[in-house]
Amino acid sequence: MSQDIARIEQVMCAAPVIPVLIVEDPKKAVPMAEALVRGGLPAIEITLRTAHALEAINAVNEHVEGAIVGAGTVLNHKLYDAAVSAGARFIVSPGATETLLDAADDHAVPLLPGAATASEVMRLLERGYSRLKFFPAEQAGGAAYLKSLSSPLAGAKFCPTGGVSLDRAPTYLGLPNVLCVGGSWIADAKAIAEEDWSGIEERARAAAALTA
Numbered sequence: 001m002s003q004d005i006a007r008i009e010q011v012m013c014a015a016p017v018i019p020v021l022i023v024e025d026p027k028k029a030v031p032m033a034e035a036l037v038r039g040g041l042p043a044i045e046i047t048l049r050t051a052h053a054l055e056a057i058n059a060v061n062e063h064v065e066g067a068i069v070g071a072g073t074v075l076n077h078k079l080y081d082a083a084v085s086a087g088a089r090f091i092v093s094p095g096a097t098e099t100l101l102d103a104a105d106d107h108a109v110p111l112l113p114g115a116a117t118a119s120e121v122m123r124l125l126e127r128g129y130s131r132l133k134f135f136p137a138e139q140a141g142g143a144a145y146l147k148s149l150s151s152p153l154a155g156a157k158f159c160p161t162g163g164v165s166l167d168r169a170p171t172y173l174g175l176p177n178v179l180c181v182g183g184s185w186i187a188d189a190k191a192i193a194e195e196d197w198s199g200i201e202e203r204a205r206a207a208a209a210l211t212a
């Protein structure tokens, strides 16, 4: 089955930035997501890297109006199933495997799979995936590298993530093959731990004002 482009673009085009979040304490997920939505970033990715990430996704999905909550770091079929059951509205993975793509075939909840090389992009295009995460963006070659994929692989559009900051985001967002960027700078672990909701909202507002 091919990627549902309309559904994944609803997520990728909701705002110029998708905040990537590591949530240790699920009680902080709702105020954190509310701050992000208030700041203008409705699509948020909670990574499955903590014990309570699924609980956090569930809480945001149930209680934060206007949020489009997704699960990140989804590495296999089991995590895909668990994320969908928790209420994730989209799924993100750092790469792609055949079994992960098979898992996506079992669900209506769309997948944004990761790729970092021309061959990885080509394999995903063959499987019907053209909306991809470019990961790890800065470390893999940055905006210049991604730009060089835009002519030969014109059908692929990306969300670069990994090392992206407010300063670096505009260069990516100016590329013809970029729909949005992802990053943890808006709400990093420290800001969440300190419950710095106003700081998160302020950084969200600055990110939302970037032009794609």
Ligand code: 3PG
Residues within 6 Å of the ligand: 020, 135, 161, 162, 163, 164, 182, 183, 184, 185
């Ligand atoms: C990640 O996997 O943690 C994301 O790509 C975010 O990367 P960043 O922390 O460099 O923004």
